[in-house]
Amino acid sequence: MMKTLLLNPQPQRDVVISRDHMGGFGFEIKSGNMTPPLGLAYCAAVMERMGIEVEILDAVALGMKPAEVLGRVREQGYGLVVVNAATQSIADDLAMANSIKELLPQAFVALAGPHVSIFSEDALKESRADAVVREEVRRVGLEREVWQYFA
Numbered sequence: 001m002m003k004t005l006l007l008n009p010q011p012q013r014d015v016v017i018s019r020d021h022m023g024g025f026g027f028e029i030k031s032g033n034m035t036p037p038l039g040l041a042y043c044a045a046v047m048e049r050m051g052i053e054v055e056i057l058d059a060v061a062l063g064m065k066p067a068e069v070l071g072r073v074r075e076q077g078y079g080l081v082v083v084n085a086a087t088q089s090i091a092d093d094l095a096m097a098n099s100i101k102e103l104l105p106q107a108f109v110a111l112a113g114p115h116v117s118i119f120s121e122d123a124l125k126e127s128r129a130d131a132v133v134r135e136e137v138r139r140v141g142l143e144r145e146v147w148q149y150f151a
Helices: 038-049 066-076 087-103 114-118 120-125 137-141 144-150
Strands: 003-008 016-018 027-029 053-058 080-084 108-112 131-133
Touching (some): 003 066, 038 053, 038 080, 053 066, 066 087, 087 108
Parallel strands (some): 003 053, 003 080
């Protein structure tokens, strides 16, 4: 069975991006008061019910820089990686998708979030991601047929 990672990445620069604020477009926050990636949690719940092995990595909450995340990705060898992206961190998020694809060329890498939903063609041109999850991740996550291909 394919191992799946739903990733809320932390940019290399020293900021905190709360991706679930502002309708999912996110913004930089100065305090430790951040919102957990609920859209990813909804998806994970549906995927688990379908028997898909799924893990959420909230690198923002854990303070994991990209190098640490990539080390974990290398160790685990995921088959599907969904990168949660936001307007405030889009360059960092696309770079993370590129790095994951470089580490695991056989993995299916998808970008998710309102920014990449609206600018999906640009996101795909500017990254090595295989796909963009359009609309809200939690809504797509509730449509079980989307994930059946990864079971």
